[in-house]
Structure formats: C-alpha cells, structure tokens
Amino acid sequence: xxxxxxxxxxxxxxxxxxxxxxxxxxxxxxxxxxxxxxxxxxxxxxxxxxxxxxxxxxxxxxxxxxxxxxxxxxxxxxxxxxxxxxxxxxxxxxxxxxxxxxxxxxxxxxxxxxxxxxxxxxxxxx
Numbered sequence: 290x291x292x293x294x295x296x297x298x299x300x301x302x303x304x305x306x307x308x309x310x311x312x313x314x315x316x317x318x319x320x321x322x323x324x325x326x327x328x329x330x331x332x333x334x335x336x337x338x339x340x341x342x343x344x345x346x347x348x349x350x351x352x353x354x355x356x357x358x359x360x361x362x363x364x365x366x367x368x369x370x371x372x373x374x375x376x377x378x379x380x381x382x383x384x385x386x387x388x389x390x391x392x393x394x395x396x397x398x399x400x401x402x403x404x405x406x407x408x409x410x411x412x413x414x415x
Contacts, residue, residue: 291414293360296323298375305349316347320373320385323357327371328409333400337368338388347375347382360415367391367399369410 304315317339347355356376363370368390375383393400402410 291360291412293358293415294323294327294413296326296357296359297354298322298357299354300347300349302349302351309348311347311349313341313343316343316375316383317341317385319355320357320375320383320387323359323373324371324387324389327359327413333392333394333406334389335392336387337390338386340386342384343382344384345377345380345382347377353377359413361410361413362386362415364402364407364410364414366401369402371413372415 298319300311300319301315304311306312357373358376359371359373361369362372368388371387371389373385373387374381375385391400391402391406392398
C-alpha cells in the first residue's frame, strides 16, 4: 500500500513580505523541508529540476500550521519525480514537481538507484 507523505510546517513571522503574503522563496524552503523529511536514505540525491505553480496566495497567520503532501509520481532508473502540494485553508496554494537524481559524489556523476532506494521511494508512489 502506498500513501503520500504528509509533513506539517510552521510559517514564521519573517516569511511574509510587506503585502502580507508569504514570499515565494520562503515557501520553497517549506516544501524542501517536507521533501527532506521523506528521507534521503544515505545522502546520495541531488535536485535536478524544480517546477513550481503558485496557485493562490499563501498568508501568514500566527500559530497556523500547514501541511505539505508529497508523493512520487515517476520512478526511473537514476531519478524520480516528487509532486508536492502546500495546502492552506483546505486548498492547494503551491504545487511543485521536483526531479531528484541519485548521485555519486566521488565520480561526480549520476548513478542508478539502489534496490533499497527504489523500495523506499516506491512507498510514496502516487
């Protein structure tokens, strides 16, 4: 049985801009935190691509916790794609697709995903 990963995030007082909505770069940091919480199984991944859709404004409210839902939408030989949705007021405010690549830092090159990595990321398959 596969399931999306859910990660609770806390907006900070420093996240909004002068218009009162959360700065786009700050929101990406929340999404990254959720992706890291999914587990990197040994630290051998790099971000190769990030595609982001800002669907509605994200507002800072004192003490409000939001959720980021993440699932793996594609699992390839050397890479996989994670779809992430940051939700506020039961609506998706930001949707991001992140392509993660298995990487050999000594060889400075991509490498195939191990069986253990494939099993780990398959648990989050959409």
